[in-house]
Amino acid sequence: MSAEFPVYRAGRQLGIGSLNLNPGDQVVDLGCGTGLNFGLLKERIGPTGTIIGIDRSTKMLAQARRKADRHGWTNIILIQADATTASPAFLSASITSHGGKALSDATLATYALSLMKPWEAAWDAMKQLTRPRGSLCIVDMQEPTSLFPGMTALAQSACRLGGADITAHPWKGVERDCTDVTKASARSGHLQIRTGRRRSR
Structure with a gap:
């Protein structure tokens, strides 16, 4: 999403908080867009950590770079790639060629x-x-369970506007493939x- 309704910040906060990041950590932000997560991530990894932002849109990455430059964030690596088609080996090589782990x-x-x-290909890359034992988090959308009139229609409209599939439920990958899974909603x-955590094997 290039522009975001304020309601969606709650998911970012919950997701990033659940990663239990420490100063000096390296974190991949897959589908980073314009860098909406960068500030929240920087608060946790500090100046010695590294953010790897991956996105298929060169325009969004340009905005992300301007945001990083504006704030003086020098420890952000941006990679242009489509996570559904680029091999994990290519992505890993791109990260290391820019100085990341x-x-x-x-x-x-x-x-x-x-x-x-398919979102499964991007999940496999993640x-x-x-x-091993590193943290993986997916924050995404489904139809709300609220009985508040119009809530479902509003959510559906927001997803259509952004091009998202509200029925995809990609967090199923975490539930299926990770250990120590925690669940939250907003x-x-x-x-x-x-x-969850990546399995050791």
């Missing part, structure tokens, strides 16, 4: 996988870019957050 301490996708087809269930 081949495997990251955490990998995050916020409101990104529901835009991707897993392979994360070190905005009457519209925002779903799943965080």
Whole structure:
């Protein structure tokens, strides 16, 4: 999403908080867009950590770079790639060629996988870019469970506007493939957050 309704910040906060990042950590932000997660991530990894932003849109990455430059964030690596078609080996090589580590301490996708087809390919890349026992988090959307009149229609409209598939439910990947899975939700269930750890084997 290039522009964001304020309601969606809650999911970003919950997801990034659930990663339990430490100063010095390297984190992949898959589908980083214009860098809406960067400030929240920087608060946790500090000046010695590294953010790897991956996105297929050169225009969004240009905005992300301007944001990083404006704030003086020098520890952000931006990579232009489509995570549904680029091999994990290519992505890893791109990261190391820019000075990052081949495997990251955490990998995050916020409101990104529901835009991707097939999202399973991007999820596989997330897993392979994360070190064993590293944290993986997916924040995405479903139809809200609220009985508030118009809530479902509003959520559906917002997803259509952004090009997201509200029925994709990509967090199923975390539930299926990770250990120590935690679950959270916000905005009457519209925002779903799943965080787990990559299996050692």
